[in-house]
Amino acid sequence: MLSRFKPTWMIENIFSISPQFLLDNNINCVLTDLDNTLVPWNSKQGSAELRDWLLDIKKYGIKVIVVSNNSHRRIKEAVKDYELPFVPRAMKPLTIGIRHAIKEFHLTKKNTVMVGDQLLTDVVSANSCRVRSILVKPLVRNDAWNTTINRYFERIIWNKLIKKYPNLHWK
Ligand SMILES: [Mg+2]
Numbered sequence: 151m152l153s154r155f156k157p158t159w160m161i162e163n164i165f166s167i168s169p170q171f172l173l174d175n176n177i178n179c180v181l182t183d184l185d186n187t188l189v190p191w192n193s194k195q196g197s198a199e200l201r202d203w204l205l206d207i208k209k210y211g212i213k214v215i216v217v218s219n220n221s222h223r224r225i226k227e228a229v230k231d232y233e234l235p236f237v238p239r240a241m242k243p244l245t246i247g248i249r250h251a252i253k254e255f256h257l258t259k260k261n262t263v264m265v266g267d268q269l270l271t272d273v274v275s276a277n278s279c280r281v282r283s284i285l286v287k288p289l290v291r292n293d294a295w296n297t298t299i300n301r302y303f304e305r306i307i308w309n310k311l312i313k314k315y316p317n318l319h320w321k
Pocket residue numbers: 183184185186187266267268
């Protein structure tokens with residue numbers, strides 16, 4: 151039961167995920183959450199850090215695709231400067247968005263990773279799809295109101311997770 155919430159890796163933030171780490175783990179596609187993973191939830195645009203990270207990742211032929219529960223409009227505006235494909239209304243923790251991305255972009259699960267800042271949505275949907283996952287810390291400390299509710303339950307699950315899996319730690 152608890153294993154549904156267990157991320158494969160935990161890394162401080164998405165910009166710390168290096169191309170080498172991905173290549174070493176046979177990953178050629180990064181599916182990523184949008185809000186508080188790629189851009190702050192209350193921001194309409196990315197950052198220089200995001201631009202540099204994307205340039206670096208893409209140099210190695212690694213794809214980056216946004217899989218977000220947010221609307222087409224919100225994602226389009228946030229990523230407009232970065233030529234990033236995206237799947238809106240992904241309905242995480244359901245698997246709809248990830249499965250859609252896998253089909254549309256002809257991905258193989260074993261070469262794909264899902265990155266996100268929430269155990270209850272990003273990690274659960276990846277685990278349900280049998281796709282590896284990377285949990286990152288949220289870019290800003292506060293959240294949209296609906297996420298605040300998730301965070302309450304997330305804290306409870308988190309405490310159980312670290313008890314059961316003492317080897318889980320932030321890289
Ligand atoms: Mg998020």
